[in-house]
Amino acid sequence: MASEITYAEVKFKNASPAAVAEAPPETKKHEHHPQKYPLCLPWLISLMLLLVCIALIIALLVAPFSRGSDQPTALQQKFKEWQCNSAGLQGKERGWMCCPSGWKLFQKSCYYLSDDKMSWAESEQNCTGMGSHLVVISSKAEQEFLFEELQRASRGENYYIGLSAQKVGQWHWVDKTPFNETAAFWRTREPSNVDDEKCVVIHTRTHQPNNWNDVKCGNQYRVCEAAAVTV
Template identity: 35%
Template sequence: MGRTSGLGDSAIAEAGPRPSADTWLPPTAPKEKTSHHQSNSRFPKQLLASLLILLLLLAISFFIAFIIFFQRWSQLIKEKKNPKEVFHEKLICEKTHLNVEGKSWGCCPENWMISNTSCYFISSEAKTWTESKKNCTGMQALLLVINAKEEQLLIIQKLNRNSAYYVGLSDPEGMHQWQRVDQSPYNRSVTFWHPYEPSNYKEHCVFINFRQGNWGWNDASCDVPQKSICKMMKIYL
């Protein structure tokens, strides 16, 4: 009985003292775990943001493309349209016998004089030569350039003998080097000057008037207000 008790005490001594119930041990820190739910919720947000940015870029690109297309389309429409048709709202048309491809009507603006190929506007308002030139240009026309005797005869039938009318002929340098407003060459064989005209190197512009029983051209001061005649080609429809 005595040996048994001795062995038991020795075993207890070797094992060392047991911790008492009152001894405190720090709790083991739990391992941090990545939440699968949080990961899944973050992914749709990133995807949504990327989609929104993509849609915004597409919208901007579409808007820019639309502006460019609209500008080109507008330019194309303007190029196809005759500017005279845009300016003159009312036209007087007649069947044309000229060989104009795809066109059967020749038109002039309302209140303009009609010839075979041209339209003429006889202004009743007196202006300087420069103002008259601008007035014709504003109507998509030019100051009258007479190209043939038949045209001169046609025009004078509609003119008032008590008035003078500026035409598209001037001498900017004062040397009687006459220039036509349509940039065509000055042709001395197709001129209708009054006798002894042009007569004054200080008079740089030309009007047509009735003198000594005839209509003809006369050089005159460009600053004196006179009536005028505008000319434009027919509009073919």
């Protein structure tokens, strides 16, 4: 007789469920991204350097004639060619004293001796148009300088200076400098002080520094004066 096989399900109370293997959390890779610059940056840097160079060149060209002043003088605006000399500076001053080409330098002023004639009023307008005025003589040294220059290069007999009168004998300088009778350089027996002679000239045929003469205000040569430019 065949025997019967019985199966029984056995449970163990202290058994623990099968351990589940847990994989370690996936670590994130930190990728290094290089910093990106605009492609036009080298061009911008080159442009900035170019602009700086241009600014420096302009400063070097313009600065000498604008030193000590924000705006160029009227004389600087009128003339492009200049002659410079270092002899006019004194003491601790350094640099050059400059006048337009063809003008004469004395101390700190530039002088223009005309080669054409005009009335006194037209002469003053002509000097003003060049950024100057009819010469105002303020010292014996200046008078002697003009005397020598006109003796050497004079084309005419009379040269207007910036002295005139509205009324007979009441002399006034064009730049409002007070007229000092003791510092005047009249010729012998001058001024005439007559009603029709109210303008003053340097008379070049007088061979001595005292050579002022009052004359009618018709056409004569002229001497213009302007401050020299320091560079």
